[in-house]
């Protein structure tokens with residue numbers, strides 16, 4: 160639902176030009192653009208990013224706009240600014256602020272050697288954005304390094320730190336095929352696989368853990384190259400990501416990626432011993448939370 164804005168607040172965009180294609184998102188094509196607007200009689204050009212929902216996912220356009228609406232209803236220094244959406248013609252386009260250095264995972268993979276304190280600054284900024292969303296009881300649903308945009312590189316010699324912006328979540332996970340959700344393991348919380356339309360704040364906490372792992376592993380994706388069956392098993396056998404040597408970081412990540420905490424219900428290991436002769440095997444028994452009976 161779009162917030163109704165007063166006419167006086169509406170920026171009169173003369174037009175938004177598509178300048179160049181910047182490639183492909185998971186369900187959208189992205190372009191650099193220029194927004195021309197007039198405010199108090201003054202003409203101003205602003206660099207923007209245009210996210211165009213691809214034709215294949217036209218049936219998800221409500222969710223595409225829901226994501227835009229979420230980001231435009233709230234403002235925070237570490238949340239991406241969404242100027243608006245346009246539905247002219249057949250194209251569904253979201254107009255976002257252009258964030259200079261792009262996605263954090265690609266930035267880190269390009270071999271930029273960054274310090275631990277640089278990574279900690281990014282982690283703290285993401286934590287403050289998530290804390291802000293939690294206080295408003297808003298679930299993002301797609302926290303990952305690909306959705307962290309780097310606005311400022313930070314320069315240790317100048318003592319300036321990096322600055323990130325959390326991007327929109329894209330199409331809601333409830334609209335995605337099961338394989339797409341499986342491929343989001345280990346960012347997607349385990350309980351989402353069974354109830355994709357029941358996203359909770361716990362889901363963002365789990366994803367925060369996986370994103371921390373990415374940041375401190377130089378943008379390398381956790382479980383990189385694993386096929387969907389192996390990824391599914393990763394959850395079914397309650398595995399954890401390889402722990403960092405830095406125990407405090409490893410503890411924080413495992414506290415976020417805790418199978419017991421979310422709506423995943425409680426899980427106990429016990430011996431299934433039908434013959435009663437202690438030859439039974441250890442099994443994990445998932446007990447639904449009382450209110451989930």
Ligand SMILES: Nc1cnc(-c2cc(N)nc3[nH]ccc23)cn1
Pocket residue numbers: 181182189208239255256257258259260261262308
């Ligand atoms: N809201 C956003 C999102 N992505 C960018 C961006 C920046 C850049 N340097 N290269 C890119 N290549 C693809 C996207 C992108 C900018 N702003």
